[in-house]
Amino acid sequence: MSLRVSDLKVHYRTLRGDVRALDGVSFELGDAEILGLAGESGCGKTTLGKSLIRMDGRMRHVGGTVELDGTELPIGDDRRMNDFRFHEVSLVPQYSMSALNPTRKIGKMVGELLRSRGVTPDTAKLLGRLDAVGLPHEVLDRYPIELSGGMKQRMVMVVSTLLDPSLLIADEVTSALDVSTQKAVAKALAGFRDDGFVKSMIFITHDISLTYQIADTIMVMYAGKLAEKAPARTIVEAPRHPYTRMLIDSLPEVGVRHTDRRLSGIAGSPPSLLDPPAGCRFRDRCPLAFDRCAEEPPAAEVAPGHFVACWKA
């Protein structure tokens, strides 16, 4: 097992109280596995991604543990966590377009970053990685502004994986790109795994169809909790959790004329995480809800590798 997350709880401190963005999530990630993390805005997927590498000032580690390759990550301790960042855990952020310092040439910036982490820059390796994503070597002599959006995205991917981290977190990396570039970026990330640049990956997105193309496993989150986790094909073809089912149903399908069958969507909105209701958090929107849903459903393994947090599953 590469990554083991147990009952992780991370809250946001606000003036009105704690927002329970991540409220007891457990999962495992195998070696060379790509986990697609899906869910709507506010479900806690980005919070989970941030918790694994760097929490922002308002986030608080309330409980649970994260274990990477047998070592526990001090995720609540910004200073101690520094040893793991970049070397063991790395990040391709949502904001790749503006992730590079605008007033430094890219090559110089990479050199300074590596040296500041006590690593001697390895030019041959860097150039090899540029080739792997199809970037010309001249980009190192350019300023970020001279690169296109897609090039910046790939550059950030190269920088983030330069030290061959064990875990790569790709947070909504494709949301700012057009569809054709999205696929190229997703494929490049899968290639990084295949070539061993990164051991395993968490691919955070709200786009299930894109996740399906590269992920081995898909984990669907809802209101700070795990809803369903299963191999990618199972999630798309035979989802068990009502939320996953409705999520898949609201996706357009190729060849279906939507004048005949209107896309359904899911009525209602997720509960406030400031003071979430007891029991299943989806129950207000769930067509299958019954009395027992007032009790919180555990994530049960209904088939090997298929976890569902629902009484009806």
Place this chain on the structure above:
Amino acid sequence: MRRYFGRKLLVYGLTFVVAVTVNWMIPRFMPGDPVAGMVARANVSQPAAVEAMKQYYTGLFGFDQPLWRQYLNFWGALLHGDFGISIWVFPTPVSDVIMGAVPYTLGLMIPSVLLSWVVGNRLGAYAARRKLMDNTVLPIGYVLTAMPYMWLAVLLAWGLGVVAGLFPIAGGYSFSMQPNWSAEFLLDLLHHWALPFASLFLVALGGWAIGMRNMIIYELESDYSTYLAALGAPHRLIRRYAFRNAVLPQITGLALQLGVLVAGALVTEIVFSYPGLGSLILKAIQNQDFFLLQGTFMFIVLGVLAANFIIDIVYVVVDPRTRAGMAGAQA
């Protein structure tokens, strides 16, 4: 690159023409008759003599010609470096009068502008990362920057000059001395320079520190800082990058300030009777000496334009995005 600077030079050229024109117009349309003033000062009572003097002066300064002719003459003389003859200290050429005052103004301005900029930026950057510093630098900065130059100048002159008696409060050097290169005179010069310098320096310092503090906080929260932090880069590196980016707007601010501060120095120079351009402008206005006024303004305009041009060049060196802009890109 050539197109960029060509365009810049064109804009500066146009600005110069407009400035010269306005400069020529202002004193001429100002109420009062300088020739009458000079004749009155001469204390001549015979009407015939008064008439002759009037004619002489009017001819000398070219007032008998039509306005458009005066305007063209003005340009012609200007291009020869001839600013005319001062009325106040007749018959010294205006350029000599200005050149006598320029070293004092520049000696006051350049150190106070540059030092306050450098020190203010450092202080602001420092304040942005220490709570304690922030709580002291920010309020002091606000008080300083809100303070009018002349008020601080008066306060310093009174406190350190009159009450404590540490510094002289008037003049560029002691009245008992003649300008020369002896150590004694230079020390005396420095002694007289200290208070006007301090008043300009302190007021500007507050503004720079506040601006830099806000910029650094903004930069430290920007995406590239967050990314570097996520990759575990040390604070030192992140702060260095933030400083470099935060200083860009401050450079623009410096360019603007160079122009504005000449006016700021005007009042300061008057408070301390410092023999720079500011005092000269006051004298010129009081004596309706519009050749001197024109010359001084012209000098200030040239100074502002030159300062801005230098800043343009500096900007191209420090910010790669301006270089992209030269090729027509809209960053």
